[in-house]
Amino acid sequence: MRIEENRPRDAWHVDEDDLRAYARGELAAPALWSADAHLTSCATCRGVLAEVSDVAALDAGWARLDAELDAPRPALLERLLVRCGVGDGTARLLAATPILRRSWFGALAAVLITTFLVAVAAGAAGRPTLFLVCAPLLPLVSVALAYGPALDPTHEMAVVSPMHGFRLLMIRTVAVLVVALGVGGLASLALPGFGPAALAWLLPGLALTATGLALTPRLGPVLAPSVLVCAWAAVLLAADAARASTDGPLAPFTAAGQGVSGCVAALGAGLLFLFRDRFDVSTRGVA
Amino acid sequence: MTSMTPTVSASGLSLHYGRTRALDDVSLRLTPGVTGLLGPNGAGKTTLLRVLATAVPADRGAFTVLGHDPASARGRQEVRRRLGYLPQTPGFHPDFTAFEFVDYVAILKELADRRERHREVRRVLDEVDLGDVRGRRIKKLSGGMRQRVALAAALVGDPGFLVLDEPTVGLDPEQRMRFRELIAGAGEGRTVLLSTHQTEDVAMLCHRVIVMAAGAVRFDGTPAELTARAAGRVWNSTEKDPGAKAGWRTGTGSFRNVGDPPPGAEPAEPTLEDGYLLVLDGADTEVTA
Numbered sequence: 001m002r003i004e005e006n007r008p009r010d011a012w013h014v015d016e017d018d019l020r021a022y023a024r025g026e027l028a029a030p031a032l033w034s035a036d037a038h039l040t041s042c043a044t045c046r047g048v049l050a051e052v053s054d055v056a057a058l059d060a061g062w063a064r065l066d067a068e069l070d071a072p073r074p075a076l077l078e079r080l081l082v083r084c085g086v087g088d089g090t091a092r093l094l095a096a097t098p099i100l101r102r103s104w105f106g107a108l109a110a111v112l113i114t115t116f117l118v119a120v121a122a123g124a125a126g127r128p129t130l131f132l133v134c135a136p137l138l139p140l141v142s143v144a145l146a147y148g149p150a151l152d153p154t155h156e157m158a159v160v161s162p163m164h165g166f167r168l169l170m171i172r173t174v175a176v177l178v179v180a181l182g183v184g185g186l187a188s189l190a191l192p193g194f195g196p197a198a199l200a201w202l203l204p205g206l207a208l209t210a211t212g213l214a215l216t217p218r219l220g221p222v223l224a225p226s227v228l229v230c231a232w233a234a235v236l237l238a239a240d241a242a243r244a245s246t247d248g249p250l251a252p253f254t255a256a257g258q259g260v261s262g263c264v265a266a267l268g269a270g271l272l273f274l275f276r277d278r279f280d281v282s283t284r285g286v287a
Numbered sequence: 288m289t290s291m292t293p294t295v296s297a298s299g300l301s302l303h304y305g306r307t308r309a310l311d312d313v314s315l316r317l318t319p320g321v322t323g324l325l326g327p328n329g330a331g332k333t334t335l336l337r338v339l340a341t342a343v344p345a346d347r348g349a350f351t352v353l354g355h356d357p358a359s360a361r362g363r364q365e366v367r368r369r370l371g372y373l374p375q376t377p378g379f380h381p382d383f384t385a386f387e388f389v390d391y392v393a394i395l396k397e398l399a400d401r402r403e404r405h406r407e408v409r410r411v412l413d414e415v416d417l418g419d420v421r422g423r424r425i426k427k428l429s430g431g432m433r434q435r436v437a438l439a440a441a442l443v444g445d446p447g448f449l450v451l452d453e454p455t456v457g458l459d460p461e462q463r464m465r466f467r468e469l470i471a472g473a474g475e476g477r478t479v480l481l482s483t484h485q486t487e488d489v490a491m492l493c494h495r496v497i498v499m500a501a502g503a504v505r506f507d508g509t510p511a512e513l514t515a516r517a518a519g520r521v522w523n524s525t526e527k528d529p530g531a532k533a534g535w536r537t538g539t540g541s542f543r544n545v546g547d548p549p550p551g552a553e554p555a556e557p558t559l560e561d562g563y564l565l566v567l568d569g570a571d572t573e574v575t576a
């Protein structure tokens with residue numbers, strides 16, 4: 001060992017207490033770095049380290065390493081989520097969200113293309129109305145597809161787990177909303193010339209999503225979003241009949257309409273929080 | 288056995304689906320060991336299991352699991368922390384590996400520490416003999432293996448109360464035998480409620496058996512007591528006896544009849560199945576235990 005031969009005599013050695021901490025894996029940087037560097041070149045300290053190392057702790061260290069090597073490598077989506085700072089448990093829960101896993105990428109592509117085509121058609125007509133009418137349904141439908149007994153094969157096991165159903169719902173909802181709103185936002189950018197008006201779908205979208213979720217314990221995961229889709233269509237038809245000129249914006253996309261949407265979104269979120277315990281048991285008739 | 292503190296204690300559980308009475312005033316006490324739940328289709332077995340597993344609330348009645356009452360949100364969570372549940376048709380995320388799936392259930396069961404959780408996942412997969420295929424995707428596993436993955440998921444966290452809904456359905460005889468061994472092992476030191484169509488499951492595994500029909504408990508006792516219901520009420524004949532409640536030709540060619548034997552009939556040794564048939568027939572509605 002040439003390095004050792006070159007070691008200056010009477011050199012500094014790692015403190016024995018530090019070596020004990022090092023053996024337990026508890027030595028913190030920068031002392032850890034010093035110990036690491038020094039141990040590679042000092043046989044004396046390596047000898048001391050071997051003496052002070054607790055055999056049980058060493059075994060535990062090997063077991064930890066063994067478990068790390070043994071655990072299967074998570075799928076791409078999970079690794080990406082962990083890379084983005086999501087906890088590994090939450091990442092696994094998200095990876096099990098049906099819509100984020102199975103046909104999600106296909107669906108995402110379809111939605112992107114459709115939205116873009118709608119945006120182009122709307123752009124050609126000179127007004128973003130068509131896009132504004134469709135876009136709020138994107139987060140509502142995405143969230144509705146993200147959970148529920150029809151699409152989650154492990155729904156029954158998830159319901160009887162101690163993790164609160166509402167927490168699982170929120171984890172999945174936030175993930176799906178981030179994606180759906182991102183897609184909608186990108187599509188809005190494809191509508192140049194309308195400025196902030198192209199984002200008028202956002203608040204109605206959030207209002208529909210929050211209300212849809214709040215109604216789910218009562219109406220079920222299919223009927224609740226369906227009712228909301230019909231309600232949105234009715235609101236638009238009424239707004240169309242009531243508007244003063246054919247050139248003016250529909251009521252939901254005016255400043256007053258945005259205010260109402262914001263209030264409904266807040267109300268829906270409040271109701272959702274009030275009803276949170278209802279997400280903790282299966283809806284009746286789900287066998 | 289009846290003097291033991293019950294793990295599960297239920298009284299007057301009733302549940303209606305529209306006009307259908309799925310559960311009708313069911314009361315029971317479960318103690319450690321495997322209790323079998325027998326009954327024909329539509330008897331209410333799955334409904335009872337789903338109520339006891341806190342998946343659906345009952346209309347009336349109450350129950351406790353290990354001293355916790357699931358009527359409140361808090362109590363329900365405490366019950367769920369002590370529960371392992373294998374549903375009748377367990378669902379899987381087919382793209383997950385066996386390890387990832389059981390790990391997913393472990394996360395739902397609040398095992399937060401990654402290292403401990405992974406150790407527990409490996410333990411339960413080893414327990415159901417799937418240690419070697421833990422990295423294989425669930426869609427590539429056989430039906431019997433998937434069923435064992437579901438059992439492993441139910442065993443995560445070492446629950447004190449294990450609810451298994453017809454776990455041996457769809458398994459071939461060898462797999463069924465292997466599964467029975469696993470359930471017998473799981474029943475050591477914990478309370479297992481096992482619903483099944485198979486009287487052999489009960490005969491081989493259970494220290495106690497409950498027979499349900501039309502949402503109500505028809506019999507509650509030991510397998511030996513259920514068999515004893517048929518004592519003196521089983522006989523063999525060369526032709527099918529028209530007075531029998533049930534009769535079938537056996538492998539030897541003679542008929543085995545269950546019911547009230549005619550004078551001079553040749554009595555036969557009763558089995559658990561004979562007792563079950565007689566209880567279902569409605570002649571015996573008395574609950575013994």
